[in-house]
Amino acid sequence: MPNSFNELYSNMLNAVFLTRAQQQLEQGVDGLSVAEAYADQGKPDFALAHLLLTEAPDEMKRDILARSYERRAELTDEKADSFTEQFNRPFPLVKLEAQKDRMSAQQVRQGRRIRRGAKSLTMTP
Template sequence: MANSFNELYNNILNAVFIEKAKQQLEQGVDGLGGADAYADQGKPDFALAHLLLTDAPDDVKRDILARAYERRAELTEAKAESFDQQFHRPFPLVKLEAQKDRLSAQQVRQGKRIRRGAKSLTMN
């Protein structure tokens, strides 16, 4: 039997994100809506925190988390292109982070643990 969403992804998140999500939920923020909003912003850590604290089907949670990684990849690629133009040289490590996020999204969609060689750069 496959692991549940929470079993797969509970241990990959810093406690700070969980605490922030708990505070927001206590203030009346809808957990699934909050996760969805963070996914649209490309913030998988915040989306995941809300998803771990929300009661929803695993396939819905996987879709939201995967979208968060995909969106962050899009934003990271745009940042890399901007840097390329601004500084007239390539930024392959930034582009590599986008590739890692796309891989993470794929792993989430397949119901697998996220396996990444290095921590992501936060591109906010």
């Protein structure tokens, strides 16, 4: 694979997430465990910050990041369904965000840079 995990994904994160992750790591938390926990909560930005600062095989990091996007997509779909039931109308833009997260997960699993927005529907390297 031509690009490492950090090369592919370090530029897509706001510095505040990295600062927070660095503070947690300095307090002695296990970065990989924390990244896993954030992935389970569907929080890819927090998971990514810890993954960027933690030593682990790129394949493992990609799996955790992809799972965080997949989980966020699940939670977003649940929210859209709840809103549809509550307000008796569909919420297609919320569903679209879930679709974008699934595309992001797929791109991460393939070792590609994440393309969001209009380009996210066509997976480019």
